């Protein structure tokens with residue numbers, strides 16, 4: 001997606017050879033015009049598939065998620081992150097380990113918002129090791145629903161998440177793929 005590549009080149013800040021800061025349009029300030037195009041692009045990439053709901057994770061997945069759900073005219077659900085939890089029967093819970101933050105969060109979705117047999121499109125802002133995406137997929141599967149696909153705004157292709165998700169059989173579409181963040185410079189795949 002050319003518009004997104006330009007945004008990454010013009011406004012992205014390479015913090016290290018692992019981390020790209022995009023807080024001017026995705027992770028803090030959000031660019032609604034860009035997010036609208038992101039939603040249209042995911043609609044195009046997953047065209048022809050039956051999609052009943054979009055699922056993302058708070059907080060930065062919500063903007064691309066809601067714009068995609070708007071294009072598809074289906075509801076958006078965002079998984080909530082919690083430190084630890086007393087067991088409850090009305091929610092799905094999965095553990096997600098963040099390599100970036102070196103901590104485990106529990107992510108939760110209310111059982112009433114995913115029904116068995118539904119097809120759910122997963123959307124997220126970043127793909128690194130794939131932990132968040134796999135956690136969301138496990139929640140969909142716990143519900144007896146099916147993952148229609150996984151749409152990622154920015155994939156760091158030098159980390160293994162994209163490969164692992166594809167090996168697991170998921171249809172993954174990333175709007176931009178970054179091959180490297182070496183020497184303070186973004187190189188696209």
Ligand code: G4P
Nearest residue numbers: 019020022058059060098099100126127128129130131132
């Ligand atoms: P993974 O899910 O693919 O395994 O990734 P990881 O645990 O490493 O990601 C932890 C958090 O860091 C996630 O946000 C993820 O979106 C974000 N992240 C990972 N790599 C980058 C990067 O290079 N740049 C930026 N800007 N973010 C990155 P989160 O903690 O869930 O935060 P948020 O959704 O509230 O923003």
Ligand code: NA
Nearest residue numbers: 027060125126
């Ligand atoms: Na994030």
Ligand code: NA
Nearest residue numbers: 060061125126
């Ligand atoms: Na995220």
